[in-house]
Amino acid sequence: MKPLNLLFVVITLGLLGFSTYQALFVAPTEQTMGEVQRIFYYHVPSAWVAGLCFFVNFLASVAYLVKRSSNADALAAASAEVGVVFCTIVLITGPIWGRPVWGIWWTWDARLTTTLVLWLIYVSYLILRRFASGSQTQTLAAVLAIFGFVDVPIVYMSIRWFRTQHPSPVIAGGANSGLDPIMLHAFFWNLLAFTCVGIILVMARYRLQKMENQVEAEHAELALQGGVR
């Protein structure tokens, strides 16, 4: 691994350690929810990183359609996968948080539901990538990514409206209303750490994809020269 990358990984690990310490020990215990509220420091940053990944996926997909660059497609694939992983974390930590606090696993609250729909959209994207054949895969995936991302604000708006019509308990709601400054502090450290972890994962996956593309390209070169199949 290149020295700069190694340095970044080390820094990120340090950040993660520090932010975890902040989240679990430094931040005060929440009044009403107790210790379980600390999941918030993982739940929300994960959602943020997932959103960031999907945004990168959108940009990479547009870049692919415009320039037809394999690297753009590789980045799209990488960011989608990492995004789905973080999305899954949000969907798991949400109910873990909700169950002790409200006694129910799932409440169809606006943010969690939007995350679920996002998860469905991008999992369908990953399945399309798996099932498309040959060179069409990249074009089809890029097109679906654009549909998916354009849908995101519409999904959010519609679920928000649905929830104002038919209200229900909100899982992450309490967090935004007047956060204690020390909690905010811990939150931002975790946000930073998670973003760095996300970047590392996406870059690693991207590099892997690029290497796969390279292998294919070299096989192709051989086929071109030697007439070997």
Place this chain on the structure above:
Amino acid sequence: MPQTGSTETHPKAGASQPSTQPAIVLHNLVKFFGRFAALRDVSDSFAPGRLYVIVGDNGAGKSTLLRVVAGLMEPSQGSVTLLGAATVREVAHRVGYMGHAPLLYDELSGMENLRYFGGLYGLHDDSTCRNAMQMVGLDPELSRRVGQYSQGMRQRLSLARAVLHDPELMLLDEPFSNVDVHSAREMAAVLGRVRDHGKTIFVVTHQAPLMEAVADEFVHMSAGQIARREPMARITSGSSGAAENPR
């Protein structure tokens, strides 16, 4: 535009004489299907007003080449210049394509098929469709659905569809498959007459002998490349020497 690998025996005149502009120019065409290279760096140039017959073994890349030239398939690398245009889209109304498959609607009659496809090219009168059908030896009054045609009839209708809009350039993939010998010879003669009217025709076929009487040049493909070009000595009018490209 760069031309690699071919030597034209007649000089490229200025843009004032469109007939000296090559009909098709292939620039370093490469096409991969996964790891299989169907076309391996094909570059060549083809003069207009000729009937080229592309022959070769299965897997040589003949159909792939035709599809790439017709714009149905994007090459993995390289490009094609068709009738002077960089994209097929620009000259679509001057190009006719006939594929392996019939490219016809089984549920419609012959005339209905031609009327629809003619419409796509901006043709709205029935007489053009009738003439096309008669030219390939089919009865325009036939109301039978194409799905109930014999293979040979379907093949002939497919040819009619490809040439309906009187294109300058025709790309025909196996026009004689499933056609009886007599009809096939008639079709070959028709193609020769069409070529005599100044059209450029590319025919991919496994039945080279059928075309010997009318072909201007045989293009031999092998393993994704043009192995050699074999101009036929013909008593023709007006065409200057063909490009000779031994490899």
Place this chain on the structure above:
Amino acid sequence: MSAFGVTRATLLKDLRMEWRSKDAINSMLFFSLLVVVIFSFAFNPTAEESRQIAGGLIWVSFLFAAVVALNQTWARELRNQVLDAYRVSPAPPNALFLAKALGNFLFVMILEALMAPLFVVFYQLRSVGPVWQLVVVALLGTWALVVNGTFFAAMSIRTRSREIMLPLILFPISIPALLAMVDSTTGILTGEFSPDFWIKMLLVYDVVFTSVCLLLFESVLNAE
């Protein structure tokens, strides 16, 4: 021919072919009927409750019927590789897309017109709100499903397992539209709240995704 002319010619051709073969229509009509009956067995509410859940029931059943119709949108173009003939012609790709989408729209509307009365009968439905609003929701909602459905059907023909790919990529993206259709139908039937926001949202959805489809269809058509 102009793009409009091509769309019209293609749509008429499709209708003519559909009329001649009739097996697709018949089997889909019967399938829609089956869906209604099965849902009626599965959910058997009283007349009072039925208004609350009818919105969901009706739209889910329309969705399943629509998917069956959408899956065969391009089937005819793939037989004999006829799509190639269109692609080499100078006719614009979007004209083809619109013709297919409109054809699907007409067809699904016919299915809905058949299924809706059956639901009314089986559930003793009576709408508190104005019926014309239900029609508006049906028009906007059906277009929302059909425009993306036609597009994704074109994408799924280039994949393995194409029958399952279509609903797989269509459903997640259609969720907001479905939510709008279901909730607005419930609101109209029960008269408990106004469907205005949902109708506006469906309009936005339709405009946005019709534009995206028109923008990207050519890339999908020529992805080979």
